[in-house]
Amino acid sequence: MKMAEGGNHNLALRPTELFWSGNGSRAHDKESPQGSRSRECEASFPDVPRWKRVLDVTCVLVTLPFWLPLIVLVMAWIAIASRGPVFFRQERVGYRRNPFMIFKFRTMHVNADTQTHAEYFFRLMEKDCPMTKLDAAGDPRLIAGGRFLRASGLDELPQIFNVLRGEMSLVGPRPCLPHEFARYGAWQQERVNALPGLTGFWQVNGKNKTSFSEMISMDIFYARNMSLGLDLRIILKTIPALIEQTLERRRAHEIESRRRAVQTVAVPKNTNGAVKRI
Numbered sequence: 289m290k291m292a293e294g295g296n297h298n299l300a301l302r303p304t305e306l307f308w309s310g311n312g313s314r315a316h317d318k319e320s321p322q323g324s325r326s327r328e329c330e331a332s333f334p335d336v337p338r339w340k341r342v343l344d345v346t347c348v349l350v351t352l353p354f355w356l357p358l359i360v361l362v363m364a365w366i367a368i369a370s371r372g373p374v375f376f377r378q379e380r381v382g383y384r385r386n387p388f389m390i391f392k393f394r395t396m397h398v399n400a401d402t403q404t405h406a407e408y409f410f411r412l413m414e415k416d417c418p419m420t421k422l423d424a425a426g427d428p429r430l431i432a433g434g435r436f437l438r439a440s441g442l443d444e445l446p447q448i449f450n451v452l453r454g455e456m457s458l459v460g461p462r463p464c465l466p467h468e469f470a471r472y473g474a475w476q477q478e479r480v481n482a483l484p485g486l487t488g489f490w491q492v493n494g495k496n497k498t499s500f501s502e503m504i505s506m507d508i509f510y511a512r513n514m515s516l517g518l519d520l521r522i523i524l525k526t527i528p529a530l531i532e533q534t535l536e537r538r539r540a541h542e543i544e545s546r547r548r549a550v551q552t553v554a555v556p557k558n559t560n561g562a563v564k565r566i
Contacts, residue, residue: 333481336383336457339516340483344451344458347523359445362393362437370431372398375446380463383483388455390463391446395434404429409468416499421537439537441530447486459519460485461507476504482511489518492525495533 348355366374376394379387396402412419421438430438437443450456456463463484469477489510490503498506510518 333478333511334514336483337514340457340459340514340519341454343516343519347458348448348451355445355448358442359448362442362445365433366393366395366431369433370394370397379466380484381466381469381480382455382463383480385469385477385480387466388450388463390456391449393437393443393446395431395437395443396429397431400429406465406467410471413468413471413500416501418497418499419503420496435537436534439534444486451486455484457483457485458487459510459514459522460488461490461510462488472504475508479504479507479511482507482514487522487526489522492522492529495529496536 363374373394376392377389378392380390382388427435434443447456451458460483461479464472469480488507490498490506493506494502
């Protein structure tokens, strides 16, 4: 199968690579002074508990009859809606700074500019305003149906394979891009002391209504207080939260569409074709 990677290049990928991570996540070859301080901070956070791995694998296998048909359906839609690879993979910062390749469904046109997203995210970080997604107000880079896939979280479904490979968990902070992590302050980097997840404490507690600092604080709270009961509560709240977020984005899109329609209304003309003065 074909996958788009990082800079939108096509990459041949063996199906077994979705399940097996080879040598595992790559660690940094050399440790910087900042990295040394982060290792000291890691000691204050709990290691990934065994129950978490058992919960992840059990939930994935039990729900396989539900998510597998969805993956096949989305694959078929993307193949029809847009030329290019169905999947997309990109390097992210994983557990305790170890990089890994995340799997997603491709929701943008091939070779779409990603610099716009990076600049937008940096503005959100600097202004510490609500983390509204760029495509919520319309994004021409998206393929047909791409906005719905992103709003509903269906584009994240392939990360189930990251969970099976042990690179992610069902519950945890969302993994960030390396250039985003490079801009984190020392206290903000503590969020990587929990295994990254498909859903998390932040996702079910406001998400797009919260600021960057609030997101970081929620992720660190989860990293310090993870428990079986908390994971189960987050999993149960995820579907209702996704439905609510999808409806909110739909309403926002409709409002934006009406606003644009009002702005583009043609100026009335008189019978001889001249523009009528108002």
